[in-house]
Amino acid sequence: MSFNIGLTGLNAASADLKVTGNNIANSGTVGFKESRAEFANLFVQSYGSISKTAIGSGARLAATPQQFTQGSLDYSDNVMDLAISGQGFFIMDENGSKSYTRAGAFQVDQDGYVVNSQGQQLQTYPRKDDNLYAVTEGVFVPELNDPEFDVGNLQSLQLPLENFPPTSTGKVVSKINLRSDAEAIRDINGTLVTFNQNDPDTYNYSTSATVYDTLGLPRNMTFYFQKTETPLTWNVYADLGDWADPASPNTLTPISLTFDTTGNLVTPAVDELQAFPFPDLALYKPDNGAQIGTVQNPDVVPPLVDTTVFVNFTGMTQFGTQYTVNELSQNGNAVGRLSGLEVDANGIVFSRYTNGQSKALGQVALANFNNPQGLQVIGNNAWIETAESGEHTYDAPGNGELGSVQSGALEASNVDVAEELVNLITAQRNYQANAKTVSTADQMVQTILNLQ
Known part of the structure; x- marks a missing residue:
């Protein structure tokens, strides 16, 4: 019986060594979770036996559960x-x-x-x-x-x-500061000049935004600001430039901007979109057969006209003596190729x-x-x-x-190598101790045999 008890101890200690060795072997394995050897004692019960005098029969490996603690990142x-x-x-x-x-x-x-x-x-x-x-x-x-x-x-x-498909520009956000000391432009006779996008002497200021047509081609949408003779009031025109026939430019319809005495925009109202129609893109170069602006959508009431770009002038001001572009953005884009990925904390890719x-x-x-x-x-x-x-x-x-x-x-693996090395020493000691049990039992048997 002593031989069997010692043998169960040797098996248990050997299993402990294997579990510890497996942990150490996987200390560099990504996402690995360490295991722990758990043991149970063995008792052989016979009918009518008295429990307080029962002698154990050794040990066995009960389980090797993994420990799902967090590993370092x-x-x-x-x-x-x-x-x-x-x-x-x-x-x-x-x-x-x-x-x-x-x-x-x-x-x-x-x-x-x-x-x-x-x-x-x-x-x-x-x-x-x-x-x-x-x-x-x-x-x-x-x-x-x-x-x-x-x-x-x-x-x-x-x-x-x-590829990511192109999107035609349908909306532009314009936040520009206009000079408060600007004056209406007059000719040498004192007559107000007529706006002409090809003559910079007929408007006070201009700036451009890159917009995109339905084929993803970039175009310059230029805004022309002309001060009127009415205080705090401006006319703004928009054009796509590069006329196919420069001698016959399109007649542009202005939108009126009105500011209060503190320089803040009064009209158009906040977030009110202003329409700039471009009825025929073929008038511009290059004539690639594309459109620009909104796409006809019967679900919108009233239906929108094709090739209309809407502009939000909320944030326009009339301060000081400098023209300043604070924002000039749009919602179109050219064709794009995949350049990278990003994953946020919520797992959205x-x-x-x-x-x-x-x-x-x-x-x-x-x-x-x-x-x-x-x-x-x-x-x-x-x-x-x-x-x-x-x-x-x-x-x-x-x-x-x-x-x-x-x-x-x-x-990283959640294995603590230092702790596992200590476990190795402990398991080795247990193995040696159980081996000593077997050795002692052998000596006892040998002593009995010598009595004969």
Whole structure:
């Protein structure tokens, strides 16, 4: 019996050494969770035995549960390196089979899918509406950075391989300070001059914004400001320049700007859009067959006219003696190529393009379990669901008990090497002690044999 007790001790100490050795071997494995050897004692009970005189029968390995404590974050320059800070697991798919991991070293395969080193695809929540555009204030504008996601559906994250389409400029924001000492322009006879976009002596100030037509071609939209003889009042004209026939320029219709005595804009009213129609883009060079401005939309009442650019003059002022452009922005863009990715703390993946635009592709989904220690280890830094782990719950990062996602970082192993080295010494001592039990039992048996 002493031999058997010592043997169980040797087996237990050997298992402890293996668990500790495995922890040390994976101290550099991304997303690895250390295990702990847990033991139970053995008792052989017989009918009618007295428990207070029962002698144990040794020890056995009861379990090797993994410890799901947070590992430190190691930062990198790779935006596709993702780390979870807090609870949760990345969801991976391989031919419909789901597995879970904390290792976020992802890459892109030849089809544009985001995968791990085993080729399993990262699961995300898709956008509810993949249409890039929406009608805002009667103008088709990109709706890219405030998307909604279908949290009831998972799909593999695939990066777009196509170009970002051009968007025609439909709205311009103009915030310019006009000189308060400007005067109406008159000729040598004292007569007010007639505005002519080709004659800089007929207007007080001009500035340009780059706008885009429906084919993504940049064009200069020039604003001409002409002071009227009425105090605090200006006329503003807009033109696309580069006439196909410079001798026959288009007749431009002005919009009146009125300021109060403190230099702030009175009319047009705040956020009131002013229309500058360009009825025939063929009058300009190059004549590429494109349009500019809003697209005809029957859902807008009243329907908008094609090739009209709307301008918001809110923020215009008339201060001091300097012309100053504080803002001159627009909502169009040229064609763009994929230039990079970005992942925020909520797991939303954005694609960035060379034209300065971005698009939300999806939101990384995380899984959680009532008992993570009940998950089954399948290797390659992955686990699968079991009855002991409980049924999974899926949600977006930051919701409920789920942690946030850190881009450009990897979660290191939670193994404390110094602690494991101490455990090695302890396990070695236990192994030696149990070996001594076997050796002592052998000596006792030898002594009995010598009595014969």
